[in-house]
Amino acid sequence: MSGLTAHGFFRAIVQTRGNLALQAYGEFCGMKGKATSFDIAYLAGVSQSTVSRALRDSPAVNQETKDKIFAIAKQLNYKVDKNASNLRKQCSGTLALLLFEDPTVDDSQINPFFLSMLGSITRACTKRGHDLLISFQQLSNDWHADYEDSKKADGIILLGYGDYIDYEEKLQQLLAQQTHFVCWGAQVEGHPEFTIRSNNREGGRQAATHLLELGYRSFAFIGIASDHAPEFFERYQGYLEVLAEHGIRPQDVPQFDAISTEQAGYSATQQLFAAGHRPRAIFTASDLIAIGVIRAVQAAGLRVPEDVAVVGFDDIPMASFCTPPLTTIQQNTTLAGEMLVVNLLKLIAQESISQTEIEPKMIVRRSCGSTQVTSTS
Amino acid sequence: MSGLTAHGFFRAIVQTRGNLALQAYGEFCGMKGKATSFDIAYLAGVSQSTVSRALRDSPAVNQETKDKIFAIAKQLNYKVDKNASNLRKQCSGTLALLLFEDPTVDDSQINPFFLSMLGSITRACTKRGHDLLISFQQLSNDWHADYEDSKKADGIILLGYGDYIDYEEKLQQLLAQQTHFVCWGAQVEGHPEFTIRSNNREGGRQAATHLLELGYRSFAFIGIASDHAPEFFERYQGYLEVLAEHGIRPQDVPQFDAISTEQAGYSATQQLFAAGHRPRAIFTASDLIAIGVIRAVQAAGLRVPEDVAVVGFDDIPMASFCTPPLTTIQQNTTLAGEMLVVNLLKLIAQESISQTEIEPKMIVRRSCGSTQVTSTS
DNA sequence: CTGAAAGCGCTTACAG
DNA sequence: CTGAAAGCGCTTACAG
Numbered sequence: 001m002s003g004l005t006a007h008g009f010f011r012a013i014v015q016t017r018g019n020l021a022l023q024a025y026g027e028f029c030g031m032k033g034k035a036t037s038f039d040i041a042y043l044a045g046v047s048q049s050t051v052s053r054a055l056r057d058s059p060a061v062n063q064e065t066k067d068k069i070f071a072i073a074k075q076l077n078y079k080v081d082k083n084a085s086n087l088r089k090q091c092s093g094t095l096a097l098l099l100f101e102d103p104t105v106d107d108s109q110i111n112p113f114f115l116s117m118l119g120s121i122t123r124a125c126t127k128r129g130h131d132l133l134i135s136f137q138q139l140s141n142d143w144h145a146d147y148e149d150s151k152k153a154d155g156i157i158l159l160g161y162g163d164y165i166d167y168e169e170k171l172q173q174l175l176a177q178q179t180h181f182v183c184w185g186a187q188v189e190g191h192p193e194f195t196i197r198s199n200n201r202e203g204g205r206q207a208a209t210h211l212l213e214l215g216y217r218s219f220a221f222i223g224i225a226s227d228h229a230p231e232f233f234e235r236y237q238g239y240l241e242v243l244a245e246h247g248i249r250p251q252d253v254p255q256f257d258a259i260s261t262e263q264a265g266y267s268a269t270q271q272l273f274a275a276g277h278r279p280r281a282i283f284t285a286s287d288l289i290a291i292g293v294i295r296a297v298q299a300a301g302l303r304v305p306e307d308v309a310v311v312g313f314d315d316i317p318m319a320s321f322c323t324p325p326l327t328t329i330q331q332n333t334t335l336a337g338e339m340l341v342v343n344l345l346k347l348i349a350q351e352s353i354s355q356t357e358i359e360p361k362m363i364v365r366r367s368c369g370s371t372q373v374t375s376t377s
Numbered sequence: 378m379s380g381l382t383a384h385g386f387f388r389a390i391v392q393t394r395g396n397l398a399l400q401a402y403g404e405f406c407g408m409k410g411k412a413t414s415f416d417i418a419y420l421a422g423v424s425q426s427t428v429s430r431a432l433r434d435s436p437a438v439n440q441e442t443k444d445k446i447f448a449i450a451k452q453l454n455y456k457v458d459k460n461a462s463n464l465r466k467q468c469s470g471t472l473a474l475l476l477f478e479d480p481t482v483d484d485s486q487i488n489p490f491f492l493s494m495l496g497s498i499t500r501a502c503t504k505r506g507h508d509l510l511i512s513f514q515q516l517s518n519d520w521h522a523d524y525e526d527s528k529k530a531d532g533i534i535l536l537g538y539g540d541y542i543d544y545e546e547k548l549q550q551l552l553a554q555q556t557h558f559v560c561w562g563a564q565v566e567g568h569p570e571f572t573i574r575s576n577n578r579e580g581g582r583q584a585a586t587h588l589l590e591l592g593y594r595s596f597a598f599i600g601i602a603s604d605h606a607p608e609f610f611e612r613y614q615g616y617l618e619v620l621a622e623h624g625i626r627p628q629d630v631p632q633f634d635a636i637s638t639e640q641a642g643y644s645a646t647q648q649l650f651a652a653g654h655r656p657r658a659i660f661t662a663s664d665l666i667a668i669g670v671i672r673a674v675q676a677a678g679l680r681v682p683e684d685v686a687v688v689g690f691d692d693i694p695m696a697s698f699c700t701p702p703l704t705t706i707q708q709n710t711t712l713a714g715e716m717l718v719v720n721l722l723k724l725i726a727q728e729s730i731s732q733t734e735i736e737p738k739m740i741v742r743r744s745c746g747s748t749q750v751t752s753t754s
Numbered sequence: 755c756t757g758a759a760a761g762c763g764c765t766t767a768c769a770g
Numbered sequence: 771c772t773g774a775a776a777g778c779g780c781t782t783a784c785a786g
Binding site for chain 1: 411454456457458459460461463464469471476487489492493495496499500503508509510511512513523526527528529554668694695698699700
């Protein structure tokens with residue numbers, strides 16, 4: 001098929017000149033268009049079907065034939081055309097990662113937590129021989145969730161969501177279209193197997209327990225605490241739970257909304273103070289918020305942790321570099337990325353999914369005044 | 378073509394029942410396999426060629442016909458099969474990003490500088506309607522540089538390199554295969570148009586100038602200073618240049634190798650001290666190194682900046698969070714990512730490339746003792 | 755173990 | 771403005 005004219009010309013040469021001409025043929029292919037399986041077939045003196053089988057290492061091909069074909073393929077620098085192969089096989093060996101970001105003023109900075117997730121997802125994909133397509137979504141009308149529809153990807157990983165209420169709608173759409181997808185954090189109604197998430201409630205409990213152990217008795221929470229941000233909400237609830245167990249009533253724990261940015265944490269803290277609250281300890285829904293809180297506390301002339309203790313959530317790289325270093329609840333992004341990929345692959349292969357939850361881990365640093373700091377090498 | 382049997386059955390229904398049946402047909406397609414352009418053609422009563430033209434908004438199609446086709450396509454949730462379309466068009470609308478990392482002990486953490494590049498590259502791609510494939514390279518034998526050969530991508534962006542000497546070989550390979558690529562930082566022999574880079578020499582000059590202005594007179598450099606890491610080497614040279622202009626001889630500026638990790642910076646600093654040097658100011662090849670240097674200085678019982686001033690390079694997010702906040706030379710990652718994508722696209726389109734260099738910018742914080750801190754909102 | 759043939763779903767000359 | 775046809779480069783029954 002390929003090169004019925006020009007390639008045919010070279011084939012004639014090959015026939016008369018032998019090995020040397022193979023090189024000429026190869027160089028020719030290097031110059032104008034890539035070699036195809038037909039070219040290899042011609043040079044090896046076999047059919048194109050046999051080449052295709054040999055290259056995929058089918059057991060139905062003679063070893064000698066295989067060797068010859070591999071040698072020629074290598075010499076021509078032949079690579080299977082993925083578009084043709086995918087078209088025929090009706091799958092792509094590719095996963096798509098859709099990253100939704102909270103809208104920020106300066107949108108050059110991505111949430112560092114998602115960044116490390118991105119890192120581990122990429123690794124997990126590579127490890128399993130899959131490619132990864134990445135796209136940032138503006139959460140506007142145009143969801144590029146058509147990656148699977150357009151056959152560019154076999155499935156989709158969803159990371160981050162602006163307002164969860166808006167997000168849920170989109171999720172339902174994916175469900176209706178029978179798209180293969182997994183998402184981080186947000187539960188899909190009726191489909192727990194589509195989600196990988198931290199045990200956020202437990203994380204909130206750990207934060208509260210740590211603060212209580214250090215003797216604090218007045219608390220606050222900074223971060224959205226509603227269905228608009230279910231993960232934050234769960235952290236908040238776990239926190240309140242433990243506080244309640246120790247006689248501190250929810251109505252005595254002021255809460256101010258903040259999306260996951262430093263700026264939002266800063267503003268919310270100003271509001272907290274403006275409302276007359278002076279909590280001794282603040283649990284925040286994320287490290288980015290915590291960093292903003294710390295700045296606001298310091299800007300108000302108070303010290304962390306001497307006047308106000310602060311606990312974050314995530315354990316982003318920055319957490320250990322703030323002043324003071326931030327005590328936080330770590331989410332294991334390596335494991336999370338791994339599970340996201342593994343579970344999606346299982347979903348695509350119609351296998352059943354076992355694990356979907358990740359245990360949070362308390363990382364003690366200086367921001368709460370504890371003297372027993374978690375050692376991290 | 379598609380569904381000669383089952384689809385044909387529905388076609389019959391459509392003919393007798395009209396509009397309502399279109400929905401049935403749509404649902405049918407939703408259940409088993411996606412709709413194709415043939416399905417739309419059938420439903421619209423036109424040829425498949427016309428559907429294909431209409432969907433790409435060809436001016437050669439009647440507006441009425443277009444409207445009808447668009448409506449049906451939407452109803453069937455039709456999406457062009459990219460594999461088929463790419464196979465036919467022989468291009469992919471996709472760029473591949475190959476990330477090479479310095480080998481680190483804990484390889485879960487990616488260099489934050491590359492992470493922000495990744496962010497801006499992704500954005501730049503999205504902005505131009507291209508998809509982005511991402512892969513981490515182990516810089517072992519298997520270069521996945523066959524992205525273009527296998528038609529998965531139209532071109533490749535190279536970010537990071539271990540040892541530049543090893544790397545250069547690979548570059549030559551890409552060159553020989555006529556792969557379209559651009560790379561960050563590393564110059565390609567004879568092809569300046571393939572590289573986007575900071576003016577590293579100028580960055581080194583700025584660091585030296587700043588330190589001299591603050592009155593320091595004894596210096597050191599931490600970071601590889603050889604052809605194995607050309608970018609670092611240039612920074613070093615710019616630094617030495619300015620120092621030399623002020624009467625400080627290169628041989629009086631101790632230099633210790635470090636790859637771009639905190640750990641390497643820490644070790645190199647220990648070596649510096651062990652060799653008996655006590656420089657008043659240290660310029661480092663990267664922020665990650667600088668952070669390690671600061672830790673080592675503090676571990677030696679000295680203060681930054683009172684006893685030793687430290688300047689970094691990159692301005693990664695962490696730089697503003699260290700103690701003390703790090704004075705550094707900023708590389709504009711937003712612009713860099715943008716240029717990488719734009720230039721690669723130009724290369725693919727055979728257009729000429731104008732800009733390839735980015736100007737570094739001094740960001741003054743506390744780590745050198747300056748009282749005039751750069752304001753960053 | 756190997757080959758001839760069909761077909762994946764598009765795009766694009768070519769002809770009208 | 772529209773249609774019939776070829777073909778992009780594979781994979782995989784089917785037959786031998």
